[in-house]
Amino acid sequence: MDLIGISLNHRTASVELRESLSLSNSEIVELISTLKQSLLKEGLVISTCNRTEIIGVASSQNVSFDDLINALLNFKKVDGINSESFEKYKSVKIIEHLFRLVAGIDSMLIGDNQIFKQVKDAFQIADEQNFIGFYFKKIMNYSLHLGKRVITETAISEGAVTVSFAAVQLIEKIFSNLSKKSALVIGTGETGEIAAKHLRDRGVARLALTNRTFEKAERLAKELNTAVFPFDNFKDHLHKFDIIVSATGSQDFILSKSDIEKTIKKRNYESLVIVDIAVPRDVDPDCRNIENVFYNDIDSLNIIVEQNLLKRRNEIPKVEKIISEELNNFSDWLNSLQVSPIIKALRDKFESIRAEEVQNNINRFSSEDKEKLEIITKKIINKILHHPTVELKKFVNDNSNQDLNRMKLSVIQELFGINTIKEQEKN
Amino acid sequence: MISTIHLLNVLLPIFYFITFLIYLYDFQKEDKTLSNSKRLFLFITLCVHLLYIILRTIAFDHMPITNVFEIFTLLAFSISFSYFILELVTDIRGTGMFIIILSIAFQTVSSFFIKDLFFVREELRNNLLGTHVFSALLGYAGITISAVYGFLFLMLYNQLKQNKFGILFDRLPNLEILEKLCFYSAVIGFILLTIAIVIGVIWLPQSNLNFSYTDPKLLGTLAIWIIYGIGIVRKIYGNLKGRKLVIVSIIGFILAISSTIISNFLAKSFHSFY
Numbered sequence: 001m002d003l004i005g006i007s008l009n010h011r012t013a014s015v016e017l018r019e020s021l022s023l024s025n026s027e028i029v030e031l032i033s034t035l036k037q038s039l040l041k042e043g044l045v046i047s048t049c050n051r052t053e054i055i056g057v058a059s060s061q062n063v064s065f066d067d068l069i070n071a072l073l074n075f076k077k078v079d080g081i082n083s084e085s086f087e088k089y090k091s092v093k094i095i096e097h098l099f100r101l102v103a104g105i106d107s108m109l110i111g112d113n114q115i116f117k118q119v120k121d122a123f124q125i126a127d128e129q130n131f132i133g134f135y136f137k138k139i140m141n142y143s144l145h146l147g148k149r150v151i152t153e154t155a156i157s158e159g160a161v162t163v164s165f166a167a168v169q170l171i172e173k174i175f176s177n178l179s180k181k182s183a184l185v186i187g188t189g190e191t192g193e194i195a196a197k198h199l200r201d202r203g204v205a206r207l208a209l210t211n212r213t214f215e216k217a218e219r220l221a222k223e224l225n226t227a228v229f230p231f232d233n234f235k236d237h238l239h240k241f242d243i244i245v246s247a248t249g250s251q252d253f254i255l256s257k258s259d260i261e262k263t264i265k266k267r268n269y270e271s272l273v274i275v276d277i278a279v280p281r282d283v284d285p286d287c288r289n290i291e292n293v294f295y296n297d298i299d300s301l302n303i304i305v306e307q308n309l310l311k312r313r314n315e316i317p318k319v320e321k322i323i324s325e326e327l328n329n330f331s332d333w334l335n336s337l338q339v340s341p342i343i344k345a346l347r348d349k350f351e352s353i354r355a356e357e358v359q360n361n362i363n364r365f366s367s368e369d370k371e372k373l374e375i376i377t378k379k380i381i382n383k384i385l386h387h388p389t390v391e392l393k394k395f396v397n398d399n400s401n402q403d404l405n406r407m408k409l410s411v412i413q414e415l416f417g418i419n420t421i422k423e424q425e426k427n
Numbered sequence: 428m429i430s431t432i433h434l435l436n437v438l439l440p441i442f443y444f445i446t447f448l449i450y451l452y453d454f455q456k457e458d459k460t461l462s463n464s465k466r467l468f469l470f471i472t473l474c475v476h477l478l479y480i481i482l483r484t485i486a487f488d489h490m491p492i493t494n495v496f497e498i499f500t501l502l503a504f505s506i507s508f509s510y511f512i513l514e515l516v517t518d519i520r521g522t523g524m525f526i527i528i529l530s531i532a533f534q535t536v537s538s539f540f541i542k543d544l545f546f547v548r549e550e551l552r553n554n555l556l557g558t559h560v561f562s563a564l565l566g567y568a569g570i571t572i573s574a575v576y577g578f579l580f581l582m583l584y585n586q587l588k589q590n591k592f593g594i595l596f597d598r599l600p601n602l603e604i605l606e607k608l609c610f611y612s613a614v615i616g617f618i619l620l621t622i623a624i625v626i627g628v629i630w631l632p633q634s635n636l637n638f639s640y641t642d643p644k645l646l647g648t649l650a651i652w653i654i655y656g657i658g659i660v661r662k663i664y665g666n667l668k669g670r671k672l673v674i675v676s677i678i679g680f681i682l683a684i685s686s687t688i689i690s691n692f693l694a695k696s697f698h699s700f701y
Contacts, residue, residue, distance in 0.1 A: 155457070170587075172601060173583070173587065173596060173601045173602070174587065174601055174602050174603070175601060175602075175603055176600075176601050176603040176604050176607075177603075268665065269668065269669070270668065271602065271603075271669060288588060288590075291669075291670065292669050292670065294587050294588065296590060300590040300592075303590065303592055304592050307592060
């Protein structure tokens with residue numbers, strides 16, 4: 001089995017380059033049929049916003065990295081990209097890379113658990129295109145098992161690592177159930193829009209928007225199916241909201257401390273969370289001194305993000321240990337592929353010789369000795385093969401010198417005239 | 428049996444301490460493998476404690492309610508038992524160490540000073556007294572737990588106000604949940620305390636010649652009952668919430684502790700049994 005793979009990712013290529021080689025699902029299907037024609041017997045094509053990867057079992061030993069790169073570039077009709085923009089992997093290094101990818105430690109955002117789902121989808125597409133064969137079925141099982149272990153046994157994906165998720169994490173430390181809360185987003189620029197979408201996705205009961213340009217707020221409100229207030233009088237409605245997210249481009253405060261004091265009084269001192277993600281800030285930070293008002297600006301959210309990233313980084317050794325365990329399991333399986341058929345073939349060969357010789361000489365023995373002959377000859381064969389069988393089984397667990405093990409196996413095959421691996425692959 | 432009781436008396440603070448350490452370790456490391464085993468260990472500790480209480484009752488022929496150190500062991504049990512039920516019902520597992528530490532304190536004091544009392548006053552063997560004391564103890568356990576959650580609420584509230592995102596931010600439940608736990612524990616404590624007061628006021632004057640309506644313990648308990656009663660009513664009508672609510676709970680708890688100390692150690696009271 002000749003495993004081969006290329007990867008264009010955030011370490012090797014700019015975002016423009018990554019965008020130019022990004023593949024949609026239908027393009028992946030098309031590319032798989034191209035790859036199947038002459039380059040790969042089986043494999044996988046992964047494409048996300050941060051990476052495009054092709055890995056598989058080469059159709060012949062002549063298939064090179066450049067062949068895979070050219071196949072991708074020709075398919076996307078992109079020129080001017082050299083092979084240095086790709087990472088290249090061979091043999092078991094590909095599996096290690098795939099495992100790191102699934103575990104989320106190869107991602108730009110450490111612990112990104114989206115990638116696990118994306119790889120799962122890639123396996124599914126490949127399977128639907130009959131691109132998953134004997135080896136990749138096993139690789140898929142090992143990858144998915146590893147992904148699940150990483151999620152359940154480590155905290156690599158826990159905690160918010162973007163400002164908008166950090167804001168949600170913070171809000172959820174104050175309120176227990178967002179589906180009973182209402183939120184107002186002030187400013188519908190890019191940041192405000194992301195915040196509004198996050199809040200809606202977290203199930204906020206009532207979401208409203210306001211923006212200096214009313215039409216812009218109205219457009220987003222239509223898309224998100226939310227209420228919209230004119231900017232001139234939004235302060236009159238502040239007390240109706242448990243969460244206020246502000247993200248305008250204003251150079252001055254749009255909400256003073258006294259505005260917030262009036263609001264909290266009208267709310268009968270029910271908790272109010274203010275998330276000010278504007279730079280410069282929109283809300284007077286002095287309002288954090290008002291009882292039951294929780295004010296957070298971009299700096300405090302960044303503290304949460306940094307802390308969570310640090311925690312994720314501290315989980316990497318645990319993840320690497322799991323990867324190493326699963327890689328060992330995979331190597332054992334790979335080695336057993338070579339050893340088990342040889343043991344079986346060796347035993348079959350000796351048994352056929354024994355049976356043939358017994359058959360040829362059976363008439364020389366009395367009827368009561370015939371049965372004894374069967375037993376004795378079988379015992380002899382078992383004793384002869386006991387030591388070689390034990391030694392062969394040791395190869396499965398011995399990853400220290402695989403080349404030497406492979407050589408020993410081929411010597412045994414040569415000596416006894418047995419050839420099994422190709423038959424196994426056919427099956 | 429007596430030697431078993433003595434052995435359990437020594438072992439109980441150790442059991443609570445080990446349970447506390449497991450909860451502490453889990454709080455700091457959030458080790459997923461410990462989240463169930465710590466609950467199991469608390470359960471084992473409670474079983475051992477229950478066995479100890481039963482053995483004492485059989486061996487000394489009275490419920491362990493006849494002096495403050497017997498009551499302390501019951502209080503230690505009631506606090507951890509109430510927390511155990513709360514943890515099972517709410518599945519909020521991150522706050523156990525803050526509660527169990529109180530059981531350690533009560534049980535340790537009890538283990539040091541408790542005596543083998545074979546002879547007690549006859550009225551202390553009465554079943555109604557047992558109900559009175561048990562409901563009072565469970566009531567106190569309720570308001571103790573309420574105060575602990577109130578205290579945790581204040582700590583998290585202050586951290587959030589100061590934009591400090593440390594281990595309390597990571598591990599504690601959110602403010603709304605802490606407030607609810609504080610409130611519901613106080614309500615349960617209040618109901619049980621009401622039962623204790625009603626039994627006490629109806630039955631004690633008949634059975635105890637020294638009974639007095641001006642007894643410091645009775646007045647203290649009444650003051651605590653009124654504070655919690657007002658707090659609960661104001662919360663129901665929406666006039667008391669968040670920080671102010673938990674402060675009321677903490678004040679009630681401090682008063683309860685003060686009342687116990689005054690009535691049992693300083694003042695002359697018919698509630699002092701030794």
